[in-house]
Amino acid sequence: MTLARRIIPCLDVDAGRVVKGIEFEGLRDMGDPAELGARYNREGADELVVLDISASFQGRATFLETIRRVAEQLNIPLTAGGGIRKMEEGRAVLLAGADKVTVNTAAVERPQLISELSQQFGAQAIVLSLDVKRKGNSWEAYTRGGRDATGRDAAEWAAEAVSRGAGEILLTSIDRDGTCSGFDCELTAKIASTVQVPVIASGGASTFEDFLDVFVRGCADAALAASIFHSETHSIAALKKFLAERGVPIRLSR
Amino acid sequence: MKIAIVDYGAGNLPSVERALWKLGAETERAIEPKQVAAARAIVLPGVGHFSAFVAGLRERNLTSSLRAAFDAGVPILGICLGLQAMFASSEEAPGEAGLAFFPEEVRALPANVKSPHIGWNQLRRVRESALLREIPNDAYFYFAHSFAAPASAAATVAACDHGFAFAAVIEQGNLRAVQFHPEKSGETGARVLRNFLESVQ
Numbered sequence: 001m002t003l004a005r006r007i008i009p010c011l012d013v014d015a016g017r018v019v020k021g022i023e024f025e026g027l028r029d030m031g032d033p034a035e036l037g038a039r040y041n042r043e044g045a046d047e048l049v050v051l052d053i054s055a056s057f058q059g060r061a062t063f064l065e066t067i068r069r070v071a072e073q074l075n076i077p078l079t080a081g082g083g084i085r086k087m088e089e090g091r092a093v094l095l096a097g098a099d100k101v102t103v104n105t106a107a108v109e110r111p112q113l114i115s116e117l118s119q120q121f122g123a124q125a126i127v128l129s130l131d132v133k134r135k136g137n138s139w140e141a142y143t144r145g146g147r148d149a150t151g152r153d154a155a156e157w158a159a160e161a162v163s164r165g166a167g168e169i170l171l172t173s174i175d176r177d178g179t180c181s182g183f184d185c186e187l188t189a190k191i192a193s194t195v196q197v198p199v200i201a202s203g204g205a206s207t208f209e210d211f212l213d214v215f216v217r218g219c220a221d222a223a224l225a226a227s228i229f230h231s232e233t234h235s236i237a238a239l240k241k242f243l244a245e246r247g248v249p250i251r252l253s254r
Numbered sequence: 255m256k257i258a259i260v261d262y263g264a265g266n267l268p269s270v271e272r273a274l275w276k277l278g279a280e281t282e283r284a285i286e287p288k289q290v291a292a293a294r295a296i297v298l299p300g301v302g303h304f305s306a307f308v309a310g311l312r313e314r315n316l317t318s319s320l321r322a323a324f325d326a327g328v329p330i331l332g333i334c335l336g337l338q339a340m341f342a343s344s345e346e347a348p349g350e351a352g353l354a355f356f357p358e359e360v361r362a363l364p365a366n367v368k369s370p371h372i373g374w375n376q377l378r379r380v381r382e383s384a385l386l387r388e389i390p391n392d393a394y395f396y397f398a399h400s401f402a403a404p405a406s407a408a409a410t411v412a413a414c415d416h417g418f419a420f421a422a423v424i425e426q427g428n429l430r431a432v433q434f435h436p437e438k439s440g441e442t443g444a445r446v447l448r449n450f451l452e453s454v455q
Contacts, residue, residue: 001375001376001377001378001414001415002375002376003371003373003374003375003416004373004374004375004394005373006373006374041440046373046374071268071269072272075273075437075438075439075440075441075443075444076396076438076439076440077396077398077435077438094266097266097268097269099266099269099301099398099438119303120302121301121302122301122302122303122370122400123369123370123400124301124370124372124398124399124400125301125302125398167370167372167400168370168372196365196367196368196369197368197369197370197372198368198370198372198373221368221372221373222373251374251394253440
């Protein structure tokens with residue numbers, strides 16, 4: 001009996017469409033979120049993450065509608081977030097069909113937000129989205145989609161967020177994101193050893209070996225990736241088979 | 255037959271409803287005691303805090319109608335917090351009384367393991383189970399919880415380990431309960447719900 005390591009595809013959503021950020025190019029359309037969600041559900045994803053990358057006030061209703069449409073397609077857990085600033089916004093995301101809500105910028109500005117959400121909905125429903133950049137021998141937390149440095153040590157902020165009731169950490173290496181150079185295993189292992197909640201590693205995934213590495217060396221509980229799954233570079237089923245054959249506890253679909 | 259899903263004001267009912275509809279079941283949200291009293295099968299879903307759950311039941315006067323349904327032999331399926339609420343009390347809310355269908359206390363997962371216990375885990379079968387009928391022994395189920403009932407509870411038919419051995423599936427008389435989320439556990443979870451529906455029809 002073993003708790004399986006999870007493989008989690010991520011949908012970055014803008015104006016109701018899944019998009020991918022391309023350097024100097026802007027956003028490329030990757031498809032319909034409900035269709036992609038249904039495909040990943042079918043292919044054996046352990047969970048799905050949907051992030052509102054526009055996070056604009058006008059786009060909020062569209063995003064909630066996207067959550068509703070995606071949730072209808074799933075019989076696996078759904079995590080959603082992006083720009084959640086208030087308790088009521090978190091509630092709306094959960095009522096729309098998400099099982100967990102992510103918080104980042106607003107929680108750094110007002111950590112009490114985590115406490116409020118956790119008291120209301122339980123720690124299992126609150127995910128701290130932690131975007132970090134390496135700074136010498138440590139890592140610094142960033143907000144606003146990786147644009148603003150917070151001056152806070154990532155491990156120290158992770159520990160505070162957990163003590164306030166975050167039940168999981170979605171950890172993104174900004175340095176690795178989009179580079180296809182593999183997960184930052186050192187970072188993941190550092191955060192995983194600092195907090196007693198599951199850590200989802202994100203940023204840099206390219207090969208099957210990268211996933212093996214982040215589970216073995218990075219001690220990640222789950223690994224998240226977006227474009228390599230959307231573009232069908234890798235099928236989730238093939239990745240899971242690869243990991244299972246190398247001794248990683250994995251839920252294989254039948 | 256319509257399945258009454260108890261709506262205590264804070265659960266995530268839509269995913270449970272959708273999972274039951276996909277299996278051809280009709281559902282209604284039970285928010286009043288008379289709906290619980292008239293029900294021929296009841297689902298008690300729940301996420302969040304033990305005290306919010308039992309307070310929600312109390313404020314809607316649903317506690318005594320649920321006890322009456324239990325006494326009358328109406329099949330009841332508890333999910334996650336719905337399982338925990340069937341016990342006498344919980345460390346999550348000292349002093350708050352649960353439905354007390356079972357005498358044990360629900361306990362916090364210990365500090366030496368990651369908590370919440372989030373993700374897909376397997377079960378250890380204790381005895382034959384109606385809910386797990388035709389599900390392979392190594393199947394995975396999705397868990398998301400920080401508290402759990404001890405596996406030593408007499409009604410435990412399948413256990414799971416995370417810090418301590420806890421009750422993952424409970425069956426006793428007309429009571430059924432699962433600590434995992436069948437509505438989030440893929441095809442395996444759908445089979446658990448189908449087994450429940452078949453046992454009440």
